[in-house]
Every structure is written in structure tokens, then in C-alpha cells.
Amino acid sequence: MADSSGKKSRIAIVGGGLVGAMQACYMAQRGYTVDLYESREDIRRAEHVAGRSINLALSVRGRSALRHIGLEEEVVKSGIPMHARLIHSLDGKKSAQPYGTKGEAILSVDRRKLNELLLSAAEKVESVTMHFHHRLSQLDLDNGILHFTDKNDHKVEAHADLIFGCDGAYSCVRRQLMRKTLIDFSQEYIPHGYMELCVPPVPGTDGQHNMEINYLHIWPRNEFMMIALPNQDGSFTLTLFMPFKEFEGIKAQGDEGVLAFFEKYFPDAIEKIGVQSLKETYNSSTHLPLVSIKCSPYHYQDKAVIMGDASHAMVPFYGQGMNCGFEDCLVFNEIMDQFDGDFAKVLPHYSTFRGPDAKAICDLAMYNYVEMRSLVNSRWFLFRKKVDWLLNWFLPSKYIPLYSMVTFSRIRYHMVINKWKKQDKIVNNGLILLGLSSLGMLVWLISRGRQMQIGKLTEMLTERIQDFF
């Protein structure tokens, strides 16, 4: 495609993960010639894909981005809706907390299948060329030259007018960008790591799920927690989040240590995982770190820009990593429309516009790191959830709970935080006021000497309140 100056532009995308593959679709759709470079093999031909989590929670932002390239329906069809959190208490009790106020659901999707679908969709367009086994070694940003090392350790040189760095949290493009221009950057590891386990389908069935299917299961245990998402083959993927120290401490105690730990904290999960499988998986897998990465700006002149995890890696506790990355592509596309594809205007505007939003969702994910582990256990938190639900029911367009704004809307993330803080203050003040006036009324009634009636009234109120909880 010719840009506004009439010059034909060649696009290079570094990274063929979820965001890189999607961005290839977007740029191909606009008519550009696209080269996509991926350091690993083509996952569509791979036997085993290492490293990353197996399933992901797709929500409105991700779906909007998929819709725009005509893939939403296909992805949704193969996803499993999760309408609520299902909290597993230590005593074996389970309680559901709906995600949406209007029956909305998030979707459990298979990372690998989604990635394959995106790669195939991009490849279908004639102007897109895929280059696997191409590891970026250096970038000459000013001249648009990319240096790769291929499968046979040969050096490969490529050219592009615009380079997209979609190469993940440890982005090589970002590193090269930081050498050319002043970039504020931070990376922060949390004390928790994660490990994946598996709950297989009910034995002897053709893939029947062994726990309630349409839920995101959570075992909140304050200092650590476990979650489970359903897979299409009838299994669940469990993710255990725990401080590194704990992981190692338990490992040091061998098989018995693992079992004792699960018996203490996740007794209802042992049988479902299977004792043997639990011991083997725990002791043979490594626990992986979780990092939060922010940076600003995202671009260098009209030459290069980073997107997805390369520009904002977040801890996974809001399920927004992929959704935010996908929305990056959609936002970039909207800005391309706005500036008629003039990269010299599009890139700086994208940095300025998207930066505060990416920072906001990184911060919210960190906040949810606390909320998911402990707050879901707290009475006040549960009470506030119900108040949120009630207020939203009364004022559906005015009052939207935080989780809904993040997950079921495209309100800009940084606006979500502003709106949330404002709402939260009003509600908390309102509750305090309500409490005080109730107290006032009670005192007034007592002072009138109507103790008998009060006794009855209190009894009645207590019953109602208990129902509500």
C-alpha cells in the first residue's frame, strides 16, 4: 500500500505470538506488504510449545479486536464461557460470584489454537510472508535494516519502512529502541511464581469435565492461590501461584511435602488432579516468574514501535494481558485511520494515547494480585460486590463496577481507574452516611422508650441482613 506521501511501505513484524500475528492481519488488511519474523518454529507444525500458559480468558477488548479482522465468531465458537468465579473454601464449600451484572461471561480459550488461527489468517493474505526460525540479533533503526540469525546460524538481513516489535516481555526490539532514544522503563518481579497442573476429564468418559464447567475456579488462600480454567478436551488447567520460597520449600520435602501441602490447603483438588500426577508434575516442573513491565514512549520516529507485552507486560491477575495486547492492534488501527496512515504522526500519537492506558491496566493487574488472593475471602469485599451489583441494577449507565469496566467495556483503562476511584468514594461515603443515620434513628427510637418494638425491629432487620450476606 502507498502511504500518504505516495511511497509504498514495507512492514516488518518481529514476533509471531498472539499480538504479532494479529498485527500482521491488521496491516495486511490495510494493504501493506508484511514480513513476519518469528524466532521459534511454526507452532502449527510443532509437537510441543514450551513455556507459556495453556489457556487464557478472552473478554470484550480482545473480542472487539478479533471482530475487526473477522475472527471473533470462530474464536468464540471454540471457547468455553465462564459466567462466574467459583470460590473453593478450605472447608470444601463452593460459592459463585458472577462476573457481570447482565449475565456476561469471559471465555476460556486455548492459547495455541488461537495463535495458530491468527497465523493462518495472516498467511491467507497474499502480501504476507512468514519467516520462522528468524532470531533478531540487531536493528539498524535509522536505515530500517533488521539482522537475523536463522535455523542454520546463518545471518539474514532484511529491510522495512516500519518495524513492529511484538516480541514479548523480554523484547529485543525494545532493547534496540532504548539504545536510540530516551525511554522510561521499569520491570518489577513479584515474589510469586506460578506452576501449571492439570485436572483430566472424568475417567472412562469421552471428555466430561470433572468440575463445574462454566466457571473460573479459584482457591484463594491469602499468601497463595490456585485457579482453574476449563479446556475443550474436558480437562482443566490449574495454575498455582505461590512465593518462590514456598515452591522451593515444598520441593525440598519431596513427594510427601507436596501431598501434605495440598492436603492442608487444597484437599478437594487432590483427587481430581490424581495423587501420582500431582507429585510428578509438581516435582518435575519449574515455577516461573511473573513480571510487570512499563515503558514510555513506545516508538522511535516513524521507524519502529513496540506493542503487546513488549511494551506492557503485566501480572496475570486481571486476565487482561492478551486482551490489552489485542486492543493495542485495534487502537493502532483507529489511529491509522485518524492520521491517514502517516507513520510520522501515527507513532507518536499511539505512544501518547496508549501509554497511560497500558500503565493503568498494569497497575490494576497488580491490585488484583492482592484482591484475588485475599479480598475474595473478605466479608467487606463480598458485601461491596453486592452493593456494586445493586447500584448497577438501579443506575445501569451511571454505575459500572470496576471489573465490568475492565472486562466488559472498552472504556479506556486509565479512565476506568478515575471512574472507579470516584464511584468508590461516593459509595463508601454513602455507606457510612447510611450507617450513621441508621444509628441515629435507633438512638432516637430508644430515647423514645419504645424498647419493645425496637427489639422486634432489630430482630427483623438482622434476619434481612443475614439473608443479604
Place this chain on the structure above:
Amino acid sequence: MADSSGKKSRIAIVGGGLVGAMQACYMAQRGYTVDLYESREDIRRAEHVAGRSINLALSVRGRSALRHIGLEEEVVKSGIPMHARLIHSLDGKKSAQPYGTKGEAILSVDRRKLNELLLSAAEKVESVTMHFHHRLSQLDLDNGILHFTDKNDHKVEAHADLIFGCDGAYSCVRRQLMRKTLIDFSQEYIPHGYMELCVPPVPGTDGQHNMEINYLHIWPRNEFMMIALPNQDGSFTLTLFMPFKEFEGIKAQGDEGVLAFFEKYFPDAIEKIGVQSLKETYNSSTHLPLVSIKCSPYHYQDKAVIMGDASHAMVPFYGQGMNCGFEDCLVFNEIMDQFDGDFAKVLPHYSTFRGPDAKAICDLAMYNYVEMRSLVNSRWFLFRKKVDWLLNWFLPSKYIPLYSMVTFSRIRYHMVINKWKKQDKIVNNGLILLGLSSLGMLVWLISRGRQMQIGKLTEMLTERIQDFF
């Protein structure tokens, strides 16, 4: 030297700047075999040293570190004491603000001379070998192998039991460390850059200073500022701090723009710099960025540790960059004593112990970035400085002003912040109380109908207060 296990240890220091050269002295003093690698040429033989600022303010922490390797006296001898800030107002008025409460001074020292002195001191020790023109390209941390590129682009391999990364804010050792271990890291550029100018000695004299010599001169102008430190040759080095945008805006206007800008904001400096020199220097030099870098931890196992700017680069507004880097060496040495040179204990302890202090001084330097530009102009700030001085005079051991704790003590930086916040709260509350009780007294007196006497009293008090300001 043999470590606690009886093994002889070979030390590699990457970076021959101020901190690297000092650390070489410290480790040599402990009897280790030391190799110091520096990417540039030997500055003792260089004609011109590029990049870094010309003079620095040495204070107690830096002096303590120099004392321990027997160099304090020599450095102090060639430094110029600065007892006070000399504030240049826009109207040409000058006012002094003493640094210390007991006549203490900070010392203007020549960066290059100090570096040369430290290199020579290290080289005097037989067990120290210097390798200039050695640019680190890669580190094999687990096996203690360092890969360098030399002057002729040849590859050089070296071995060490312990590696010190003293290679500055853009440290290559840190980058390699970050690949091996989880390191929290942040870098933040401020909107201001800096540029150096020069006030030559009085013409026709043998190096007579053209401004008051024993001061650090400051021209605070809120959005930007200029400072000047005296040099031994009779000149002053001026540093102009200004947002990048302003620098470029003025440059775009050519010679006339520079002159108009100085006439508006620094009229008293034009003649001293010289019109011709001002135009030439301004338009031919580039303005350089200022970055704040924090990270944690500083080490990898018992193999490597970073020190100085490599571990904590700070904006220069507290004059503590070098002092903190020197104190790193002293603190490391103290911890070596404490753990009898057992690197496996020394390195993690150094990370844990020094981390909060480095973070604190980076934050304080950022705070002073505001204070120096604007607060020194504010009446409240000046009043508080006087209150600080009075309180310190009454309670010398209990009440120490912030600047004194940072500059004239070795109180740990993070304790300085704690102490400061506590003191500040007490003083502010005290002042409010004093104000309120004065008001109360006044009201009481007025209500007693003694207006005549009050009139006289008020007059008297006003005079006293004006004197105090």
C-alpha cells in the same frame, strides 16, 4: 589473598571511572589480585576526556571513603571549599545560604584529576593490573569468564572469581546480570537536560576567579536553573539545566536567541562568560539527558556485584552521585570485615543493606530537582531553613537539617528520610501551634481593650520578623 575457604581469589573490576578505580584500591588493600578493565583509553594519557561533567562536590561520605585508602588529604588539598549557596536573583541581588550549621563546607573537586589520582593509587599496588581499551562484550557469570574487545578489535578472554561492575549508568555488567537473575529495574529520564559553559578567570590576571570563589553559585529560575562551581585554575564551570524543548527552541533562534535568553534570565552572567564564547558554546554543544536508575538486587550469587552508577544513577541535584558511589566501596569493605571476606555472604548482604539507601538518595536527588529550581526562591522555604538552623543550634545532637544529614554525616540515606519526615512534621506542627497561640494571645489582648499597647507591640514584632527574613 585467600578467602575464608583458603582459596586465592582473583578480582575483576569492570570500569575504571571514579568508583571502579576506588574499588580497585579497596580490594588491593585487602590483598586480592585485581584486574581493572576500562573500555576507554587511560585518561592520564588522554588529551581530552569526553562526556562527563568537569567538577564535582565532595562531601563527608566521599571523604570518609577516601580517608580509608589514605587519599583524603591529597584530594582536600586540591579542592575548593564552598561554604554556602550564593543565590543570584533576577534583579542582580546575591544572597548566601550557608550549607552547614557549624561552618561545614563541600569541596569543588576536578573529576579528571580525582580519577587520575585513584587510578595511580591503585596501580601503585603490585597486585593490581590495569587493562585499558578493553570493552566488555559478554559475561559467563557461572564460570567467571569475561569477554572483551580490545583496541584492535581482537577478542580477549579473562577469568575472575568475583566480578565488580562499576561501569556506570548504562552498565554492561548489569545487563548481563539481568539475564541471569530476576532484577527489579527502573530508569526514568527527567524532562531537563544539561549543558556546560565556562566563566574564565579575570582577564589579565594569573587565574583570579571572576566571581565569589567559596560558593556554589545558583541562578534558580523555577522552570530552569544554572549553577557554577569554582575550578582551581581560576575558572568556573557553569551548568545550565533546562527542559530539552527549551534548549532546542533557543538553538533554533541562533545566536540572537541565546543572547536574548541570557539577557532575560541570567543578565549578570553574560559578561562573565563573554558574549562570543556564550554564543559559540551554546550553539556548538549538545545538551545531555539526566537519568535516574534504581535496581535490586545488585548481585548474582557469589560471582558478581554492581556498584556506583551501575546500581543507582541519580539526577545531580544533591551532589551525591560520586559521594554515594564512594560510600558504596566503604560499605562493601565494612561488610567484607563483618563476614570475613566470604563472598557468598557478603554479596547478598550488600544488596539488602545498600539497596534501600541507594533508593533513598535517588529519591532525595529527585526531590532536590524541585527544591533547587524553585524552593530556594520561596519565602516559606527560606524561613524554614532559618528555623532549621535555630533548632539545630538549640538541639545540635537531636535536630539535624536534611541537607546536613545527607551531606555532612554518614547517617544511612534511608534513615535520613525517616528522620527528616519525623522532624518536619514536628516542626510544622510546632509552627502552626505557635501561630495559633500567638493569634490567641492577640485576640485576648484585644478583647481586654488594650489596643494602644497592642499597636506598639505589633509594630515591634513586625520589625523583628522583617529582620529575621
